[in-house]
Amino acid sequence: xxxxxxxxxxxxxxxxxxxxxxxxxxxxxxxxxxxxxxxxxxxxxxxxxxxxxxxxxxxxxxxxxxxxxxxxxxxxxxxxxxxxxxxxxxxxxxxxxxxxxxxxxxxxxxxxxxxxxxxxxxxxxxxxxxxxxxxxxxxxxxxxxxxxxxxxxxxxxxxxxxxxxxxxxxxxxxxxxxxxxxxxxxxxxxxxxxxxxxxxxxxxxxxxxxxxxxxxxxxxxxxxxxxxxxxxxxxxxxxxxxxxxxxxxxxxxxxxxxxxxxxxxxxxxxxxxxxxxxxxxxxxxxxxxxxxxxxxxxxxxxxxxxxxxxxxxxx
Amino acid sequence: xxxxxxxxxxxxxxxxxxxxxxxxxxxxxxxxxxxxxxxxxxxxxxxxxxxxxxxxxxxxxxxxxxxxxxxxxxxxxxxxxxxxxxxxxxxxxxxxxxxxxxxxxxxxxxxxxxxxxxxxxxxxxxxxxxxxxxxxxxxxxxxxxxxxxxxxxxxxxxxxxxxxxxxxxxxxxxxxxx
Numbered sequence: 001x002x003x004x005x006x007x008x009x010x011x012x013x014x015x016x017x018x019x020x021x022x023x024x025x026x027x028x029x030x031x032x033x034x035x036x037x038x039x040x041x042x043x044x045x046x047x048x049x050x051x052x053x054x055x056x057x058x059x060x061x062x063x064x065x066x067x068x069x070x071x072x073x074x075x076x077x078x079x080x081x082x083x084x085x086x087x088x089x090x091x092x093x094x095x096x097x098x099x100x101x102x103x104x105x106x107x108x109x110x111x112x113x114x115x116x117x118x119x120x121x122x123x124x125x126x127x128x129x130x131x132x133x134x135x136x137x138x139x140x141x142x143x144x145x146x147x148x149x150x151x152x153x154x155x156x157x158x159x160x161x162x163x164x165x166x167x168x169x170x171x172x173x174x175x176x177x178x179x180x181x182x183x184x185x186x187x188x189x190x191x192x193x194x195x196x197x198x199x200x201x202x203x204x205x206x207x208x209x210x211x212x213x214x215x216x217x218x219x220x221x222x223x224x225x226x227x228x229x230x231x232x233x234x235x236x237x238x239x240x241x242x243x244x245x246x247x248x249x250x251x252x253x254x255x256x257x258x259x260x261x262x263x264x265x266x267x268x269x270x271x272x273x274x275x276x277x278x279x280x281x282x283x284x285x286x287x288x289x290x291x292x293x294x295x296x297x298x299x300x301x302x303x304x305x306x307x308x309x310x311x312x313x314x315x
Numbered sequence: 316x317x318x319x320x321x322x323x324x325x326x327x328x329x330x331x332x333x334x335x336x337x338x339x340x341x342x343x344x345x346x347x348x349x350x351x352x353x354x355x356x357x358x359x360x361x362x363x364x365x366x367x368x369x370x371x372x373x374x375x376x377x378x379x380x381x382x383x384x385x386x387x388x389x390x391x392x393x394x395x396x397x398x399x400x401x402x403x404x405x406x407x408x409x410x411x412x413x414x415x416x417x418x419x420x421x422x423x424x425x426x427x428x429x430x431x432x433x434x435x436x437x438x439x440x441x442x443x444x445x446x447x448x449x450x451x452x453x454x455x456x457x458x459x460x461x462x463x464x465x466x467x468x469x470x471x472x473x474x475x476x477x478x479x480x481x482x483x484x485x486x487x488x489x490x491x492x493x
Contacts, residue, residue, distance in 0.1 A: 003397040010393060032381065032398040041434050044384035305395055
């Protein structure tokens with residue numbers, strides 16, 4: 001009698017590979033999980049006795065903490081391993097590291113890596129589900145899912161919405177995941193950036209390209225501002241941060257022609273005054289902290305939906 | 316092949332009687348709360364609420380509980396029970412909580428529901444109201460209020476249909492479809 005749901009994927013590596021049905025399932029499940037985080041006792045027993053390993057080869061506050069809190073609210077044991085403190089610094093290969101971890105019987109592996117494709121590679125060597133927590137400039141699916149949940153909560157339906165993504169599209173795995181997911185959900189995507197920060201052939205993903213911030217955001221239902229990735233700006237793509245800000249920093253001035261219902265989101269961490277002004281960031285349209293809250297619910301949903309490949313208790 | 320064992324009027328009478336029993340046992344509706352187990356337990360809890368309101372003119376607090384996260388039988392593969400919302404917006408401290416469900420069978424759902432409730436606080440008592448008790452308990456659980464006892468072989472399936480969810484009110488017994 002119980003209604004059931006099934007994902008088409010057993011790993012969450014890309015948004016490109018998820019169907020609209022998968023995305024709806026994850027968002028609906030996350031929506032139900034939000035309530036757990038509002039309780040006085042924020043814990044449910046569903047993942048009791050399960051082990052989740054967070055394997056992070058890149059710095060992270062939000063994403064790593066969010067995955068950890070999500071696991072703990074489901075009663076799983078969560079182990080955090082950072083690249084700098086792992087045996088890879090002794091020369092162990094990535095594959096050897098994850099195979100050794102798998103030998104200790106975790107139930108799910110969450111992986112962030114600076115190389116695009118690393119999480120996909122890992123899935124070929126281990127049998128447990130893998131969640132990509134961001135790989136190079138490729139994809140960051142859980143971020144895209146929390147963005148979609150935040151948008152859906154405020155707009156009701158995703159289909160037909162117009163989204164403008166502003167900033168360093170070339171280096172952004174958040175942009176890539178969102179472009180795939182938003183196209184799948186029937187949304188229209190426009191990207192706004194100076195030409196050096198746009199990858200060649202971006203139009204092939206089915207997005208409109210614009211080089212002018214004011215024009216680009218005029219009809220948008222959602223404006224997604226991306227972080228200028230200071231750690232990836234040593235390639236001389238921008239003459240200076242100040243010049244970038246002059247043309248592409250979203251300020252109140254730009255919003256005078258934009259509807260009050262337009263939502264502003266940003267995946268964090270924010271460089272205040274570089275890509276978004278302080279007053280816009282703290283303004284009424286900004287949902288930056290709602291995104292963080294929703295991130296925990298999304299990751300709880302992913303753990304719930306992926307768990308239990310070989311459960312001894314199953315009937 | 317299915318046999319109808321309760322019709323719309325039978326169900327209404329059962330809910331009427333259970334409402335009176337709840338009021339009698341708890342000496343009124345002052346300190347009680349009705350919490351329905353999703354999906355049809357929630358429907359029953361709102362019907363009981365309406366009936367109690369008609370008798371005593373008191374709007375009893377109601378909530379909805381999804382017990383998925385407390386189940387003992389999750390795990391095989393990617394197929395998962397659909398998780399729905401739990402909505403309990405009031406404190407349970409000192410309340411006499413009446414759990415409502417459509418069919419009482421093995422008792423495992425009620426075990427999960429009690430575990431979930433306790434995470435929300437410490438009620439003065441937890442009571443159980445069900446429309447159908449079909450026996451075959453696997454845990455030491457018994458109902459406080461029963462619409463109808465229907466002893467049935469395990470191979471049969473008892474299905475409660477309610478207007479709010481199923482467009483009609485009736486209880487039927489079917490051969491188990493495998």
